[in-house]
Amino acid sequence: MIYRSLMFTPGTNKERLLKSVSSEADALLWDLEDAVHPDEKAAARAVIQEALDELEDKPAKPIFLRVNQYGTEWYAEDVKLARHENVNGIMLPKAESARQVEETWEGMGANGELIVLVETAAGIVRLEDIFSNPNVSGVAFGAIDYAVDADLTLTEAGLEAIYARSRIVTYAKAAGVEGIYDTVFADIHNTESLQKRAVSARALGFNGQMAVHPKQIETIHEVYSPSREDIDWAVKVLHHAEHEEKGAGVFMLDDKMVDRPIIEKAKQIYQAAERYQLIIGG
Structure with missing residues (x-):
């Protein structure tokens, strides 16, 4: 824990x-x-x-x-x-x-x-x-x-x-x-x-x-706790990785490069937000 x-x-x-x-x-x-x-x-x-x-x-x-x-x-x-x-x-x-x-x-x-x-x-x-x-x-x-x-x-x-x-x-x-x-x-x-x-x-x-x-x-x-801004960013990154850019190793989001380490960081933030009940997973 x-x-x-x-x-x-x-x-x-x-x-x-x-x-x-x-x-x-x-x-x-x-x-x-x-x-x-x-x-x-x-x-x-x-x-x-x-x-x-x-x-x-x-x-x-x-x-x-x-x-x-x-x-x-x-x-x-x-x-x-x-x-x-x-x-x-x-x-x-x-x-x-x-x-x-x-x-x-x-x-x-x-x-x-x-x-x-x-x-x-x-x-x-x-x-x-x-x-x-x-x-x-x-x-x-x-x-x-x-x-x-x-x-x-x-x-x-x-x-x-x-x-x-x-x-x-x-x-x-x-x-x-x-x-x-x-x-x-x-x-x-x-x-x-x-x-x-x-x-x-x-x-x-x-x-x-x-x-x-x-x-x-x-x-x-x-x-x-992750901030509201961090949570919104993580949700956006993960959404694009799963839906908009599915299968892409690297993609651009808001004029910034997103690669595997960035996606993993977004997952960490999202998991922390769920752990502290700041969002409902789904």
């Missing part, structure tokens, strides 16, 4: 967890890691268990658990909780190897979605190994932890992380991993900068982004 937005909610607050189900986010990240103090890890796991049990039916909105890092004292029990019938999958933080992915997959019952969160220099270097495990369904970039690990200074322009972002996208695409998600934007009141950062990440090949507050969802969805 591909999600435009994945929204974090701390695992310590049952009311907020349950409320998040009615948010506009495409998917939910119920957090057992960074948002939870070490002394509250077990308590947070119990709170999430209660919240999951209180959901009468599995919600249409996917719920992921961001578990604690592989090798920590909390990791194994966090992963086991992902076997709950109302959990769709796991986000594995600081992923650095195929072995970590495999043990997580087995721990969660070999079922569901597994998103790796790459946020260390070792993780960036070992992407080929990480993606060699076929159970990886998505990848997310954790820029804040990566900046600490690599001693980078995060800037609004984001140039310092272009190598990491491009490497993630390239290796994910090569491995057939569909969901590629950019890092959180911590300043929840700075919508303009969030929009600029999302546009930049989208241009690099990311197709979604993690969020820390519901007010960020509208901006994220706007950026990661």
Whole structure:
């Protein structure tokens, strides 16, 4: 699956967890890691268990658990909780190897979605190994932890992380991993900068982004959804390719050359529009 937005909610607050189900986010990240103090890890796991049990039916909105890092004292029990019938999958933080992915997959019952969160220099270097495990369904970039690990200074322009972002996208695409998600934007009141950062990440090949507050969802969805103009263009290209210029390898449309790569791009836009229910397929 591909999600435009994945929204974090701390695992310590049952009311907020349950409320998040009615948010506009495409998917939910119920957090057992960074948002939870070490002394509250077990308590947070119990709170999430209660919240999951209180959901009468599995919600249409996917719920992921961001578990604690592989090798920590909390990791194994966090992963086991992902076997709950109302959990769709796991986000594995600081992923650095195929072995970590495999043990997580087995721990969660070999079922569901597994998103790796790459946020260390070792993780960036070992992407080929990480993606060699076929159970990886998505990848997310954790820029804040990566900046600490690599001693980078995060800037609004984001140039310092272009190598990491491009490497993630390239290796994910090569491995057939569909969901590629950019890092959180911590300043929840700075919508303009969030929009600029999302546009930049989208241009690099990311197709979604993690969020820390519901007010960020509208901006994220706007950026990661095809525009009305893009959809109209895609429909026009595909119509001409199928009907007007059927069988032609190359043709002209609005004084511009259309060849196979252009047609494939139009298909991508059309499929995204269908996925996000911006058009009805047919």
